[in-house]
Amino acid sequence: MSTTNIAKTLASLIAEADPVAVLTGAGMSAESGIPTFRGQHNSLWSQFDPQQLATTDAWHADKALVWGWYRWRMAMVQQAKPHAGHLALAKLAAHANIALVTQNVDDLHERAGSRVSAHVHGSLFALRCFDCAQAYAQALKPLKPHAATLRLTPPTCPHCGGDIRPGFVWFGETLPEYAWARAEAAADRCDLMLVIGTSGLVYPAAGLPAVAQQHGAKVVEINPEDTALSPHVDMHWRTTAADALPQLLKEIGG
Numbered sequence: 001m002s003t004t005n006i007a008k009t010l011a012s013l014i015a016e017a018d019p020v021a022v023l024t025g026a027g028m029s030a031e032s033g034i035p036t037f038r039g040q041h042n043s044l045w046s047q048f049d050p051q052q053l054a055t056t057d058a059w060h061a062d063k064a065l066v067w068g069w070y071r072w073r074m075a076m077v078q079q080a081k082p083h084a085g086h087l088a089l090a091k092l093a094a095h096a097n098i099a100l101v102t103q104n105v106d107d108l109h110e111r112a113g114s115r116v117s118a119h120v121h122g123s124l125f126a127l128r129c130f131d132c133a134q135a136y137a138q139a140l141k142p143l144k145p146h147a148a149t150l151r152l153t154p155p156t157c158p159h160c161g162g163d164i165r166p167g168f169v170w171f172g173e174t175l176p177e178y179a180w181a182r183a184e185a186a187a188d189r190c191d192l193m194l195v196i197g198t199s200g201l202v203y204p205a206a207g208l209p210a211v212a213q214q215h216g217a218k219v220v221e222i223n224p225e226d227t228a229l230s231p232h233v234d235m236h237w238r239t240t241a242a243d244a245l246p247q248l249l250k251e252i253g254g
């Protein structure tokens, strides 16, 4: 199918769907300069060992290394801007009832103007105490761009004196309950799910498209590469988020 026909077909699927669930992954932010986790030469897990940075054992072993790495990622996200795909997706909400579920811990959807129903893997900026779990609202000192391996001492919790940790879900941790309930509800209820920029390898989020299909929804994948989900989806659009979403918005009349 030509690109124009894919855009037209998807626009008509969206016009008939209520609600439309959108599941995004790291590829959604790639064109804003945020590296994905897998697949590309500069992907995060090709350069860094998640066992040393994204587990509670890693935190206990070397908090300064872990905190420095997340501060590096926060600074990278703060310098990034939403791209045309983020902006188009935000505008699509004027034409469709969208439930946006993201695995991304950045805030680029929000800065583009989208309302995010669920950040299923947490948020880089939702800091909390490792010990008492109280949210930490104090502003962090602005940081100049620094090396990913710079060691930094985490702030101290004003309530209990514990260490402040990133609001990111680490490997082996359960997903935030409220966010996951909203994500499951979006998959249960939707008539159409758009799956954008995820490798579909990390469960339970990777199971959401199958849940949607079990409830009768169609699933459309937007991704320049084949993924673990590709054999199961109803339609692919083999291009990037910043290419597809503005075309889709145009087709819908936005």
Ligand code: OAD
Binding pocket: 024, 025, 026, 027, 028, 030, 031, 036, 037, 038, 039, 043, 054, 103, 104, 121, 169, 170, 171, 196, 197, 198, 199, 200, 201, 202, 222, 223, 224, 225, 226, 227, 239, 240, 241, 242
């Ligand atoms: P991955 O890094 O596993 O996959 C990124 C996907 O984005 C790949 O399928 C790429 O082909 C695709 N991609 C790359 N550039 C793109 C573009 N411009 N437009 C659209 N797609 C593009 O990222 P996720 O699937 O999000 O979890 O990873 C899932 C989870 O694994 C993450 O949330 C994180 C990670 O470990 C936790 O840390 C809990």
